[in-house]
Amino acid sequence: MKTLKLVLVLLVSGAFANQALAVTLSQQDRQAAFAQAYADFEQAQQQQLANHQLEKLAQQAYRASADYFGDQHLNTANLKISYLNLVPLSTLTNEDSQRLADQVLEAYRANYDKQAVELMDALQAVLSTRSIYSELKPVKKLYSEVIDLADRHMDAQPEAMTMAKVEAGAHLLRVGSRDSRDLLDYAEEASKRLGPSHEITLLAQFQAGRYEEAAGDASGAEQRFRAVAAVPLADLSERLAIPKYMSHARLVVLLEAQGKSAEATEHCIAVAQMGYGVTDEQDPTPLFRVSPKYPILLAGRGVTGKVIAEYDISETGTVDNVRIIEADHKAFGDSSAEAIKQWRFAPRIDSGAPVKSTGHKVQMDFALD
Template identity: 30%
Template sequence: MKPQHLALFVGLSLSAFTNNALASQTDNAKAAFSTAYQSYLNAVETKHDIEQAAKRAYTTGLTFYGDKSDNTANLAINYAKAITPPSTTSNKKNIRQQRYSLYSQAYTILADNHGKNALQTLDALLGKAENAKSASLAEDHLERIIDIAKAQNKPKFVADMQFEAASLLASKFAHKKFRAAQKLLNEADEYYRENLDENTVERIKTDFLVASFAQSKRKYKKAIERLNHVVSVFDSNLSFDHNAELTAHSKLVNLYEKTGQSEQATKHCLAIAEMVPWKDSQEQTPVYRQPPKYPVNKARQNTDGIVVLQFDVDTAGFVKNSSVISSEGGHAFEKSALEALKKWRYAPKFENGSPVVASTQVQIDFKINR
């Protein structure tokens, strides 16, 4: 149930009207909608001005189809999905309310037309859950989705909906609904592990989410086990690199470093290095980064700082030979930056299939939140 813009069948057979004015008005509404909907399809294809086009398609479609048509419901869903998240937090609440209202309108129409247990309502229900004003309301909508799935007597479909619900609760309401999300995830995971091959997308996605849950509870051993399973699946079944495998390697570097297993972390640093080319022209991104401590005296003085460092990344991805190129704010920032950098890990540079020592730079900014 990933967000997708829905296709819409435009052609309707209209009853003949004896009133020529009414017929003309209907023809005009149909023409206006057809133009607006085509503009929307073009916007989706070009990925440009989708929100504005979706709004126009929705408003003209509402006039043409009325407020009881499935087409109007689908147009409302399209518009809700197209609304761009705000760049600032000030309007997030209003955007959420606007989306929720559109999804609610769509749900009411679809439930009236097909019944509250109909599959047609699932997309609208998921949208309501994603934009609910409270964790409890979101959970209510998700429970409704799972109940509808169970009524279909398709166990995998139920597991899929449980996974989607767990993902949503974890991403938006983890602080309030962690246990509920974990229960749903465990049920989906149990079904997948018993019924699906280990190289399926569902198994891999579940491994990542289980690992995330485990890490949040400091159950590092369990998280490491699941992520290593992801890596082994890709190594055994694919002859090419994949972003999911790269992500698993990166997360394992962090977990092994957190648990003091630098030797194990090195294996994954090397794996990342083989997958991602070293770019001399760019600042390299650390695979594991420990934030520097803000000097206490500088914090008290409300002072910012900048430190630019040069260093080598050895063949195992460790930082060596670090030195200060330039700095602003004083020696305390330099000392803190150097101490933190010692614990960072990088994916080393590869040449002709083997790791080599390479030099790079990094700028560390110290800023007080004012």
């Protein structure tokens, strides 16, 4: 985030001293409120507080900045970007966040030339707030502006501009645009420009793999996910942690779909060793899940119900010893048990080794649209 520069408030003397003093005090109050809000946010960042705590402080900081500097000031725009970078996706793509991002871009356009590299942050902020319900035409126009800007500044900032193109392509993939196929080109471009083992190249490979999986090219996706999953934990950067975890997780799905359960086990354990295994504090999330089949006879009769099942997870992440604790109909219980037996998990890690865990529960709901 760019460094903020506080504006000094000057006292006015003369015939309008009393009126000016009242205005100045008001400005001083606003300045003090902003300085405090910004200091609180900066301190929280240094202390590495949780995102939800940082999010609240970032919101207070940008609102105090708008009150003091003005809503169109660059300081306010920068703090709005900081806020948007912290909110969860459910909040990031709502109307309020979209309006906030639009304000950021408006402020940047008012302060920078249309070819200035500084516009990149604002353009990406707008793209990040768009959802699958957004109109694609203006999204694609913004995307084209990002790519043109990145190409213009590529020679001066090859890493930052390559990453900007990859992130923009990932935003298009998220909103369902076919133009996200460009991610394949960006992965190849990154490999040639930065090298096949460069962090940004691996990030580009991961996003290209996500595109190929969505497009039905399981073989191409598997190859790219393997490249990211192969990064040793000792060499893992903070930015690659989630892509590596997701690559292992997606490989579990792709390999199970091919009947390669033994090979999928390697990736179940790899996920667990990254710290994403089963914990005592929460129910485990399957890496691979099969939905139970709705019994045809019950569906035909319009019968609905639920099942509560208990199961164990082996040291290889497979499901053992499924027990049906409660079922509104036996057929629902049988179907649920058959599905759960095919699930795969990241096993619990104890003293560095995968171990069996027991007593996990899940509820399966059978409902008709």
